[in-house]
Amino acid sequence: MPKLVLIYFLLLFSNLLYSQTLSAIDNAANPEESKAKACHIGHVKLLDDFPTARLDWCERIGDKGFRIKLKPENVPINSSPWYAFKIVAQQPTKVQIFMEVDGYKHRYLPKLSSDLSTWSSVEFHDEGKVRSFMVEANVSPRYISGQEIVDNQTYIDWASNLNDTKNIHYQILGRSVQGRPLYKIESKTSGTDKWLVLLGRMHPPEVTGALALFPFVETVLADTTLAKRFRAKYNILIVPNINPDGVAMGNWRHNANGVDLNRDWKTFEQPEVQSVHAYLQELIQAGATLSMAVDFHSTRKDVFYTMPSNYGVNQPFLVENWLNSLDAKVDDFRVIQQPGNNPGKGVFKQYFADFYQSHAITYEMGDNTNRNFIDELAQVAANSLMETMLENNKELKGD
Ligand SMILES: [Zn+2]
Numbered sequence: 001m002p003k004l005v006l007i008y009f010l011l012l013f014s015n016l017l018y019s020q021t022l023s024a025i026d027n028a029a030n031p032e033e034s035k036a037k038a039c040h041i042g043h044v045k046l047l048d049d050f051p052t053a054r055l056d057w058c059e060r061i062g063d064k065g066f067r068i069k070l071k072p073e074n075v076p077i078n079s080s081p082w083y084a085f086k087i088v089a090q091q092p093t094k095v096q097i098f099m100e101v102d103g104y105k106h107r108y109l110p111k112l113s114s115d116l117s118t119w120s121s122v123e124f125h126d127e128g129k130v131r132s133f134m135v136e137a138n139v140s141p142r143y144i145s146g147q148e149i150v151d152n153q154t155y156i157d158w159a160s161n162l163n164d165t166k167n168i169h170y171q172i173l174g175r176s177v178q179g180r181p182l183y184k185i186e187s188k189t190s191g192t193d194k195w196l197v198l199l200g201r202m203h204p205p206e207v208t209g210a211l212a213l214f215p216f217v218e219t220v221l222a223d224t225t226l227a228k229r230f231r232a233k234y235n236i237l238i239v240p241n242i243n244p245d246g247v248a249m250g251n252w253r254h255n256a257n258g259v260d261l262n263r264d265w266k267t268f269e270q271p272e273v274q275s276v277h278a279y280l281q282e283l284i285q286a287g288a289t290l291s292m293a294v295d296f297h298s299t300r301k302d303v304f305y306t307m308p309s310n311y312g313v314n315q316p317f318l319v320e321n322w323l324n325s326l327d328a329k330v331d332d333f334r335v336i337q338q339p340g341n342n343p344g345k346g347v348f349k350q351y352f353a354d355f356y357q358s359h360a361i362t363y364e365m366g367d368n369t370n371r372n373f374i375d376e377l378a379q380v381a382a383n384s385l386m387e388t389m390l391e392n393n394k395e396l397k398g399d
Contacts, residue, residue: 039066043090044137051151054250055085065096073251074258079104082205082252084145089137099131106131108146108205108367119148147207152248155241158214159185168221173239174275177256180244182275187221187236195283197293198238199348202261203253204246206298208365212378213240213296219382230386233393234291242272265351266344292318292389293352293360298367305362307353308339315392319359322388329380
């Protein structure tokens with residue numbers, strides 16, 4: 001598939017849609033997570049009273065303009081300026097937004113939604129460091145955000161649907177800094193001691209990684225012959241949302257302690273990382289083999305950060321075989337494998353290789369990669385990983 005520009009579908013307002021929008025907002029406005037900061041110009045309001053919202057600073061410019069500034073939760077930080085807010089007005093009003101980032105570069109392209117499920121891209125204009133765009137405000141709120149909003153509730157709704165249809169265990173693994181639950185989803189077959197580990201959302205704004213994790217997980221938990229064969233040989237541990245505080249707070253990258261979780265897999269100082277590490281240790285104590293891990297992220301392009309095949313892990317060619325087969329299966333798409341070894345940095349894939357002598361990869365989707373393609377690629381990737389791991393299992397057992 002060629003590198004497509006984002007395609008979003010525009011929704012038109014209707015009375016029916018309006019009532020759906022209100023109920024969606026009621027659900028989103030969990031009082032525990034609301035921040036209720038607002039910027040007003042007469043009857044026009046910018047609001048950040050919903051989970052994932054981020055509106056750091058705002059001022060009025062003239063009659064129908066707002067200047068907003070994006071600021072990180074703390075520094076130093078990898079640049080990933082996130083924003084999410086909603087706009088409402090008592091009557092239809094065209095509003096111009098001027099957006100700046102304090103000390104960093106813009107990353108996420110503005111998107112608009114009335115219902116938090118269908119998003120359209122917003123035309124913008126860059127002049128120097130200022131990004132500007134027009135929004136039509138109305139009585140029913142419209143959301144403006146750097147990416148589609150995938151909040152903590154999204155994971156709960158998604159996972160409970162998995163639970164409804166399949167015999168999958170869904171439990172609390174631990175708690176975040178602010179006490180939010182960290183959920184694990186598990187597929188466990190008695191007599192099976194090999195594990196595939198899937199991890200997501202260490203970095204809150206990396207939504208395209210989440211958009212890949214959902215179909216990937218659905219594919220490995222599906223009722224297909226391949227997935228059933230796979231689950232008979234391998235257990236699966238999924239921690240889809242390891243940074244729920246960062247997600248709720250609309251953080252650029254860190255957890256509620258201001259720490260990058262993907263630098264903590266060496267010192268294990270953060271409760272989110274501690275919970276997963278302790279559980280993996282528990283599995284090992286019980287005789288498990290952790291065979292492979294995939295950690296979902298986003299960056300500027302689609303790339304797979306791997307451990308080098310000569311790093312000394314078991315099944316040294318597992319990842320190369322998998323990604324080569326993925327490359328062969330997807331037309332007009334080149335799978336970029338980027339092997340790397342960063343000892344002492346506290347990155348999850350390195351931790352997994354060092355502690356368990358197994359491959360782990362960082363599965364990175366581009367910020368602007370076509371959403372349908374992310375979905376399609378994740379399904380093919382999940383199927384080809386299962387095939388490759390089953391093939392390896394056969395060789396190891398000699399059957
Ligand atoms: Zn990341």
